[in-house]
Amino acid sequence: MITIGTIRRRHNRLQKTLKNSVPEIVKLFSEILFTEKDFTEQEIFSDFEEVVDEVNRESLDIAVDVLVEFKNDHRESEKYPLIISALGIVEHLERKFDSRSNKEKIDAFQEAFVLDLNKFDSKVLRYAYSKNKVIRKEARNSYLALSSNDPYRFFDEFDRDLSKWDEIELMQYLKLQKERGNLEGLGKWINYSKNDSLVVFLIKMVGYFNQKGIDEILLEKLEDENALVRAEAILTLGELHISETEQDLIDRYYTEPEICQVAIVKTIRKFNSGKSLMFLNEIFKESNNTDTKKIIAEAILNYSYEGKIAFQNLKSTLKGFELTILKHVETPLIKYK
Structure with missing residues (x-):
């Protein structure tokens, strides 16, 4: 008669055997993936079976863990599909998808x-x-x-604000x-989504992936009621270097809230056209916000050779706290009193 205790002892022995076999699995998979040696699928299966004693759910879980670790460490190889096929990992994952366990x-x-x-x-x-x-x-x-097959089909079902983890x-x-070469234009979802949090994220992704042909959509979003959407659209104009919008951004600066004003300064810095140095000088003097002043000062300092000259001229005319801001921007590692 097989008792619960017998089953538990067998399970514990199995877990210990598998845990001790991890270095051998890593060694085997490394040889398959990262050397010139050729393996057949049958050889991979047999070698793996020899290491783990039995190819089953538990040993395949460890095999997957090792492969995932390699992938997360960016250890690239064209031979991952060989191991996946040899060990039936697709079928193993299908069984996990069908499991009653949510984990x-x-x-x-x-x-x-x-x-x-x-x-x-x-x-x-x-x-x-x-x-x-x-x-x-x-x-x-x-x-x-x-x-x-239509990977973005659930974008329009986001009904809450995205968390930072959602965005990551x-x-x-x-x-x-x-x-994979399957990244479609995100402009459609920027236009149609009613979720401002998702719209802000997608506008940011347009800039990150340098997607073209979206100028009109970004210009439309400059008129959006939500300041976060407008600010992200302004930043993305900079990322995509749509510099013909520079004067329009300057014209709207004084009617925008601070988050959009900061975005305008950052985008003008990105354009670096040489046309907006006087504007940057003016708004530095007019701003009453320390953080905004610092961002404007950084834009002036990095605004081509003329910007560096303007920065020094500005420094020579200021004193007190404003001079401290400029000194900190110039040499941020030094603390000024």
Whole structure:
């Protein structure tokens, strides 16, 4: 008769054996991935089986962990699919997607993303409408990363402000689409989304990925009621170097709130056209906000050779706290009293 205690002891022995086998798995996978030696799928399976004793759910979990670690360390190789195929890792992840355990499902979403396995559209889509908020979020984010079939379909279902962590995750998934050559223009979603938080994020991504042909949409967003949207549109004009908007930005400076004014200064600094030095000098003198003054001073100092001269001229006319700001901008590591 097999007792609970017997099963537990067997399980503990198995876990100890697998834990002790990790260095051998790392060594085997490193040889396959990062050397010139050729392996067949059968050889990989046999060598792995010899290390772990039995190819099962537990040993495959460790194999996936090792591959994920390699990927996270940016250890590139064209032979990852060879190991994935030899060990049946796609089928292993499919079983995890079908697990009753939410933790296993979430692990499968994240592991499929890191291993760049875009074979799970139907599985992921099934959970995209789950009643469990965590599962639903992971599924929708994974669909964005892994699907080649309308990956942005859930953008219009974001009904809350994005957290910083949401933004980091979404950016990772968009990067993966970019690497695959599947990153579509984001302008459509900037135009149609009613979620200002998502719109701000997508405008930022337009600048990050240097997407072209979106000038008109950005100009429309300069008239948006939300100052955060206007500010991000202004910054992205700078990122995309749409310098013909420079005078329009100067004209609207005095009617904008501070967040947009700072964005205008940063964008003018990006343009570095040489046309706005007098404007920068004027707004430095007029500003009453210390942080804004510092940003304007940095823009002047970095505004070509003429900016450096203007900075020194400005320094020679000031005293007290304003002079301290300029000195700090010039040599930020030195503390001035």
